Amino acid sequence: MSGDLTARSGGLTLPRIGDRALWSFVGRRIGHAVLVLFCVATVSFFLVRISGDPVRQMLPPDATAAQETALRAQLGLDQPLLGQYVSYMTGLLHLDLGQSLFFHRPAFDVIAERLPATVTLAAGALVVVLVVAIPAGVVSALRRGTATDTTVMAAVLVGQSAPAFFVGILLILVFAVNLQMLPASGMGGIENLVLPAVTLGLYSIAMVARLLRSSLVDVLGEDYIRTARAKGLTGWRIVTAHGLRNASLPVVTVVGLEIGNLLGGAILTEQVFAWPGVGRLTVEAVTYRDYPLMQATVMFLATVFVVVNLLVDLSYAALDPRVRLS
Amino acid sequence: MPVLEVNDLHAEFRLDTGTVRAVNGVSFSVEPGQTLAVVGESGSGKTATALSILRLHPTPPCVYTGGEIVAGGRDLLTLPEREMRQVRGNEIAMIFQDPMTSLNPVKTVGAQIVESLRRHRSLPRGEARARAVEALREVGIAHPEARAGQYPHQLSGGMRQRVMIAMALACRPKLLIADEPTTALDVTVQAQIMELMADLQDRFGMAIVLITHDLGVVAQVADKVLVMYAGRPVEAAGADDLFERPRMPYTRALLESMPRPDVPGGAVLDPIRGAPPNLLDLPSGCAFHPRCGFARPECASTVPALEEKAPGHAAACVLTDDDLPGTSEGRRVSGT
Numbered sequence: 044m045s046g047d048l049t050a051r052s053g054g055l056t057l058p059r060i061g062d063r064a065l066w067s068f069v070g071r072r073i074g075h076a077v078l079v080l081f082c083v084a085t086v087s088f089f090l091v092r093i094s095g096d097p098v099r100q101m102l103p104p105d106a107t108a109a110q111e112t113a114l115r116a117q118l119g120l121d122q123p124l125l126g127q128y129v130s131y132m133t134g135l136l137h138l139d140l141g142q143s144l145f146f147h148r149p150a151f152d153v154i155a156e157r158l159p160a161t162v163t164l165a166a167g168a169l170v171v172v173l174v175v176a177i178p179a180g181v182v183s184a185l186r187r188g189t190a191t192d193t194t195v196m197a198a199v200l201v202g203q204s205a206p207a208f209f210v211g212i213l214l215i216l217v218f219a220v221n222l223q224m225l226p227a228s229g230m231g232g233i234e235n236l237v238l239p240a241v242t243l244g245l246y247s248i249a250m251v252a253r254l255l256r257s258s259l260v261d262v263l264g265e266d267y268i269r270t271a272r273a274k275g276l277t278g279w280r281i282v283t284a285h286g287l288r289n290a291s292l293p294v295v296t297v298v299g300l301e302i303g304n305l306l307g308g309a310i311l312t313e314q315v316f317a318w319p320g321v322g323r324l325t326v327e328a329v330t331y332r333d334y335p336l337m338q339a340t341v342m343f344l345a346t347v348f349v350v351v352n353l354l355v356d357l358s359y360a361a362l363d364p365r366v367r368l369s
Numbered sequence: 370m371p372v373l374e375v376n377d378l379h380a381e382f383r384l385d386t387g388t389v390r391a392v393n394g395v396s397f398s399v400e401p402g403q404t405l406a407v408v409g410e411s412g413s414g415k416t417a418t419a420l421s422i423l424r425l426h427p428t429p430p431c432v433y434t435g436g437e438i439v440a441g442g443r444d445l446l447t448l449p450e451r452e453m454r455q456v457r458g459n460e461i462a463m464i465f466q467d468p469m470t471s472l473n474p475v476k477t478v479g480a481q482i483v484e485s486l487r488r489h490r491s492l493p494r495g496e497a498r499a500r501a502v503e504a505l506r507e508v509g510i511a512h513p514e515a516r517a518g519q520y521p522h523q524l525s526g527g528m529r530q531r532v533m534i535a536m537a538l539a540c541r542p543k544l545l546i547a548d549e550p551t552t553a554l555d556v557t558v559q560a561q562i563m564e565l566m567a568d569l570q571d572r573f574g575m576a577i578v579l580i581t582h583d584l585g586v587v588a589q590v591a592d593k594v595l596v597m598y599a600g601r602p603v604e605a606a607g608a609d610d611l612f613e614r615p616r617m618p619y620t621r622a623l624l625e626s627m628p629r630p631d632v633p634g635g636a637v638l639d640p641i642r643g644a645p646p647n648l649l650d651l652p653s654g655c656a657f658h659p660r661c662g663f664a665r666p667e668c669a670s671t672v673p674a675l676e677e678k679a680p681g682h683a684a685a686c687v688l689t690d691d692d693l694p695g696t697s698e699g700r701r702v703s704g705t
């Protein structure tokens with residue numbers, strides 16, 4: 044407990060090895076995450092099986108009984124339900140998400156192949172979100188009630204209300220077609236990333252900026268901010284060291300959710316920019332009625348949200364000693 | 370030379386609903402090592418006065434409309450913000466009513482003291498840390514090295530107020546403004562904190578402006594008392610003098626409404642009748658007149674000025690000494 048003075052007075056208190064409370068907190072969170080994934084797997088397993096016979100839905104209407112039996116056997120759907128469940132869950136333990144019907148390869152490999160594109164796009168979008176939302180939120184909070192505040196908040200709202208395909212196509216028209224500054228589609232260098240990242244990020248900026256604004260306004264009205272002023276600190280130091288640190292607590296949760304959305308919800312953006320990520324794969328899985336692949340993308344999304352939530356909880360612990368040391 | 374001299378200070382809050390004159394012509398001075406108590410009912414402008422001294426009010430809605438605040442030979446009211454920051458926490462420090470909310474929950478208490486030291490003393494980090502631990506020791510916190518690494522929520526209320534005091538005194542200010550420093554604490558802890566402040570005042574010789582509701586505390590520690598009513602100073606005197614011979618009916622009523630140690634349960638004998646006025650809609654003349662048992666017709670029309678009624682004893686009231694007898698025997702609080 045005595046080491047905290049050594050942390051920079053303004054900086055983060057990083058988790059320390061040997062901090063018992065912290066590690067038990069981490070342990071509990073990981074246990075929780077595993078439990079959630081187990082539930083998602085179970086529910087999605089049974090949902091697929093009670094929402095109609097996958098085999099009948101996959102086969103063309105004129106398929107023969109023999110074809111049906113063959114496919115049923117291939118998918119393992121001829122086994123007793125409990126047996127299927129056990130082997131599905133055992134498969135998951137080995138990262139076996141089943142065989143993609145369309146790609147004729149393990150669904151895990153298909154997703155893993157698309158993952159870098161999705162992560163790159165999400166990371167790019169996150170940078171866009173943070174770079175715009177943090178200054179916007181801070182400026183609005185500091186100038187609350189003024190024309191600056193109103194203008195900034197209105198601007199971010201416009202970003203949220205414009206649909207991704209509209210923004211995407213607009214950006215392509217302006218920057219790719221007219222100005223010919225940036226490529227219109229596909230993956231490659233950083234120049235390929237700019238337009239899709241802006242398109243994807245635009246939506247989340249408003250959420251983060253508005254939350255940061257209201258959170259910072261609240262924090263700046265707190266007694267400890269008055270204490271900081273009474274100590275003679277400069278406005279800059281008060282905002283950064285005392286204001287933002289506390290104001291970021293609720294924002295972290297939302298940024299976490301937004302990361303989940305950026306990773307899992309890029310379907311439209313990926314379509315518009317022909318971006319070869321998991322979003323497009325999801326569309327393909329549905330189009331081709333690739334059941335195992337659909338189930339695999341559900342597991343993938345669930346994992347993304349669980350992992351992001353875990354990271355949110357951990358950053359909470361890093362940011363707020365009341366969580367870490369409770 | 371006084372550490373602080375406030376002359377005819379005016380500060381008001383301009384709200385949508387009207388203008389609140391929370392500090393309306395307040396004057397007082399404090400000498401080194403002296404304790405000035407500021408008393409008055411809730412909403413009388415005590416905190417507003419204290420925050421004005423360090424110019425800590427949010428502007429807007431607050432506007433400092435007049436007067437001067439002289440400290441260290443200059444007027445703080447006209448000091449550039451940059452220089453004002455050198456005064457805050459360095460020459461004049463302040464502690465607040467609620468130690469639960471006055472400390473930043475996500476920073477260790479040590480770091481919060483270090484911050485103040487580094488701001489004003491530009492000490493190297495290691496030295497500032499050592500000084501912070503020392504400051505915690507001075508306020509009677511056991512195991513100060515370990516405590517310095519703890520967060521506010523890990524400390525009790527009394528200990529947090531000790532931390533606030535340590536932080537305030539770390540740079541050895543000439544004046545400490547304490548705004549109801551014990552109101553939020555348990556009764557036993559209250560006494561300890563008051564004792565600590567008196568002890569530190571003896572050691573460091575700083576002046577104290579103590580805002581309090583507790584006239585018992587005033588009787589024990591104050592050298593001088595300023596009584597406020599509805600934003601105005603209504604009586605100012607030496608503490609003994611004031612307790613012995615209040616010269617304004619409001620002060621008298623305050624003294625009479627004190628819990629009496631000789632009555633079981635410390636029952637309040639004569640609560641002041643009526644409620645404090647709404648500052649947005651002040652009564653005409655003497656703002657106390659609707660509640661005053663001695664009011665005369667002219668009280669409703671003219672605002673009485675704060676005038677010296679006896680050497681070193683000023684009151685804002687039309688009454689003379691003959692009109693207003695002293696407090697009844699046995700209600701006096703001894704000024705020891």
Ligand SMILES: Nc1ncnc2c1ncn2[C@@H]1O[C@H](COP(=O)(O)OP(=O)(O)OP(=O)(O)O)[C@@H](O)[C@H]1O
Pocket residue numbers: 382384389391409410411412413414415416417418427430648
């Ligand atoms: N920031 C502010 N904005 C608007 N009005 C304020 C503000 N601060 C204080 N006031 C008003 O100024 C008046 C005096 O308030 P102040 O806090 O000084 O009272 P007080 O004597 O300290 O009372 P208490 O004993 O309850 O602390 C009140 O009417 C209050 O509503």
Ligand code: SF4
Pocket residue numbers: 617618619655656657658659661662663664665668673685686687688
């Ligand atoms: S001026 Fe009049 S109303 Fe005011 S305190 Fe004195 S006697 Fe009472």
Ligand SMILES: [Mg+2]
Pocket residue numbers: 415416417548
């Ligand atoms: Mg107050």
